Amino acid sequence: MLKSLLFAVVLFVSLNSHCVSTQGEQITVAIDINFAPYSYLDNQGPPQGLIVDYWALWQQEHQIKVNIKLINGASEVDKSMLHSVDVFIPIALSK
Numbered sequence: 001m002l003k004s005l006l007f008a009v010v011l012f013v014s015l016n017s018h019c020v021s022t023q024g025e026q027i028t029v030a031i032d033i034n035f036a037p038y039s040y041l042d043n044q045g046p047p048q049g050l051i052v053d054y055w056a057l058w059q060q061e062h063q064i065k066v067n068i069k070l071i072n073g074a075s076e077v078d079k080s081m082l083h084s085v086d087v088f089i090p091i092a093l094s095k
Contacts, residue, residue, distance in 0.1 A: 025064060025065060026064060026065035026066070026067060027064060027065070027066055027067070027086040027087060028066075028067045028068075028069050028084065028085045028086050028087075029055055029066055029067070029068055029069065029085065029086065029087045029088075029089065030069045030070075030071050030085040030087070030088045030089065031047070031051050031052070031068060031069075031070065031071070031089050032070075032071055032072070032089070033047065033070045033071065033072055034072060035049070036049065037049055037050055038050045038051045039051045039052055039089075041070070047068050047070055051089060052068060055068065069084075069085055
């Protein structure tokens with residue numbers, strides 16, 4: 001399950017990276033803050049996790065600033081937010 005989720009995220013990012021890299025000097029990525037170890041807030045405040053680390057590496061590789069926009073679950077997602085981000089990484093769990 002987790003391998004499939006991680007594969008889907010990497011595939012989504014890979015497909016969009018060439019389009020995003022031509023849009024400007026920075027991008028905004030929206031991630032859920034409640035999906036440890038992939039994304040979470042620690043006691044110090046800055047976002048942590050595998051997805052955050054991935055985007056930090058992507059930023060170094062492509063020399064494009066990545067702004068992380070934190071969301072608290074799918075309840076905060078609306079059309080206006082989707083227009084203000086370049087990449088949205090949804091987290092969906094199935095039972």
